[in-house]
Amino acid sequence: MRRITVFGSTGSIGVNTLDLLMPGAVDVVALTGGRNIALLAEQARRFNAAIAVTAYEDCLPDLRAALAGTGIAAAAGADAIAEAADRPADWTMSAIVGAAGLVPGLRALRHGGTLALANKESLVTAGPLLMATAAKYGATILPVDSEHSAVFQALVGEDKAAVERVIITASGGPFRQFTLAQMQAITPAQAMAHPNWSMGQRISIDSASMFNKALELIETREFFDFAPDQIEVITHPQSIIHALIGFCDGGIMAHMGPADMRHAIGYALHWPRRGAVPVERLDLARLATLNFEAPDPVRFPALRLARNVMETRGLSGAAFNAAKEIALDHFIAGKLPFLAMAAVIEDTLARLSRENSLQIAATTLDDVLNMDHLARKTATEAVASRQQGS
Ligand code: NAD
Ligand code: MG
Numbered sequence: 001m002r003r004i005t006v007f008g009s010t011g012s013i014g015v016n017t018l019d020l021l022m023p024g025a026v027d028v029v030a031l032t033g034g035r036n037i038a039l040l041a042e043q044a045r046r047f048n049a050a051i052a053v054t055a056y057e058d059c060l061p062d063l064r065a066a067l068a069g070t071g072i073a074a075a076a077g078a079d080a081i082a083e084a085a086d087r088p089a090d091w092t093m094s095a096i097v098g099a100a101g102l103v104p105g106l107r108a109l110r111h112g113g114t115l116a117l118a119n120k121e122s123l124v125t126a127g128p129l130l131m132a133t134a135a136k137y138g139a140t141i142l143p144v145d146s147e148h149s150a151v152f153q154a155l156v157g158e159d160k161a162a163v164e165r166v167i168i169t170a171s172g173g174p175f176r177q178f179t180l181a182q183m184q185a186i187t188p189a190q191a192m193a194h195p196n197w198s199m200g201q202r203i204s205i206d207s208a209s210m211f212n213k214a215l216e217l218i219e220t221r222e223f224f225d226f227a228p229d230q231i232e233v234i235t236h237p238q239s240i241i242h243a244l245i246g247f248c249d250g251g252i253m254a255h256m257g258p259a260d261m262r263h264a265i266g267y268a269l270h271w272p273r274r275g276a277v278p279v280e281r282l283d284l285a286r287l288a289t290l291n292f293e294a295p296d297p298v299r300f301p302a303l304r305l306a307r308n309v310m311e312t313r314g315l316s317g318a319a320f321n322a323a324k325e326i327a328l329d330h331f332i333a334g335k336l337p338f339l340a341m342a343a344v345i346e347d348t349l350a351r352l353s354r355e356n357s358l359q360i361a362a363t364t365l366d367d368v369l370n371m372d373h374l375a376r377k378t379a380t381e382a383v384a385s386r387q388q389g390s
Helices: 012-019 037-047 057-066 078-085 099-109 120-137 146-154 188-192 201-209 211-224 262-270 302-312 316-332 340-353 365-389
Strands: 003-007 027-033 051-054 073-076 091-094 114-117 140-143 163-170 231-235 241-247 252-256
Touching (some): 003 012, 003 078, 027 037, 051 057, 051 078, 099 316, 114 120, 120 140, 120 365, 140 146, 140 211, 146 163, 146 241, 146 262, 188 201, 201 211, 211 231, 302 316, 340 365
Parallel strands (some): 003 091
Antiparallel strands (some): 163 241, 241 252
């Protein structure tokens, strides 16, 4: 039986992953979650997992109580999540949100199996380290982001040297047609309401600001190793085409599918074969039109900031992601306006680049985590100085 671990099983990707698995047909090693203990315990019971881990120590008594008498082990904290990754698994889903997903993913790669990577932040913060770790242990990383799964699928059987450009699509989010003036007053509740995809709170807001697409540009660069100027973003409000590959003969391969993450998760689950996945089948006649437009760099500065990171590489991805997480925390808490998130991130990167520390290659975990820590501190200061200034 295939041994499976799901990091972030209680989240949007985690729930969709378990939806594709049949209890009894897989050997579930570990499931991890956060504060939703009722769901984590229900999942662990349903799949008779060996261990369930919550990220939070104060949730452990509840988790223990909910699993009493099942024989399922319970644990809590970041170290316990990393230790869960040390339990051998053949297929691991990395679906924790944020930089917290990096260490579990790295540790899971040591088993030499498959890491289905939804946690794009791992590639953004530590792409070279993640790819080198996979190579060292003979592990396979399969992208689970819809655009990156689409690129991966469109490249099967192709010669990478024949690729001229890679285009990932963006829905444009809920504010695609907002004016700059309207964007001054965006609330977290508005930013969470994505027009096409049902996702976790943080990635939904990142989609609205296009910081999700910024992370995805960097993710494309790190995973597929194309040059930054080969990678483009196009806004495509219907979210039917997820990515396109342009070849040297002028042909373009586009990947289409429903806006349902179970397609990309299912592809990673069945790879290298294809297996049946219960997503809606597209009715092209009903869709009728597919629109495309260039993203507006003025209202959505995230893509420009990502371009700088793609050029600089080094530890700038770790700094960019950490600053983004801090800015997002403050926006969600109602302490930072929507448009100020980009300003805080830009300010953080400018402050850090003066110290020349962004150039160091992201090849050791210590360097990445130190930069993550420093950038969080710097971004918090950048938020504070804006608040004092306003
Ligand atoms: P989510 O917020 O719905 O779920 C996140 C999961 O991580 C939950 O299980 C939560 O308990 C856990 N978690 C949160 N903080 C944690 C921490 N500090 N330590 C340990 N666990 C923690 O998020 P999601 O939408 O499922 O996204 C998960 C990842 O997948 C993100 O990296 C996101 O960018 C990526 N992704 C999501 C989608 C989507 O459709 N939801 C699409 C593409 C990529
Ligand atoms: Mg995506």
